[in-house]
Amino acid sequence: MKGLRAASIRCPYCGETLRVEIDCSVAEQSYIEDCQVCCRPIEFAVNVNEQGQPRVRVSREDD
Numbered sequence: 001m002k003g004l005r006a007a008s009i010r011c012p013y014c015g016e017t018l019r020v021e022i023d024c025s026v027a028e029q030s031y032i033e034d035c036q037v038c039c040r041p042i043e044f045a046v047n048v049n050e051q052g053q054p055r056v057r058v059s060r061e062d063d
């Protein structure tokens with residue numbers, strides 16, 4: 001259950017739904033990735049549970 005998984009998130013700036021790849025080999029991570037639509041920096045906070053399912057939270061960088 002390790003490796004990259006696709007997830008859908010909603011951009012906190014423009015509201016578009018984006019497909020992102022989550023690296024599930026890391027149980028807990030946070031990083032910033034630019035929105036593919038509006039190019040603003042989205043903050044990702046990812047937790048991977050014991051089943052290898054990622055839980056992704058996104059927020060604005062300026063929150």
Ligand SMILES: [Zn+2]
Nearest residue numbers: 011014035038
């Ligand atoms: Zn956006």
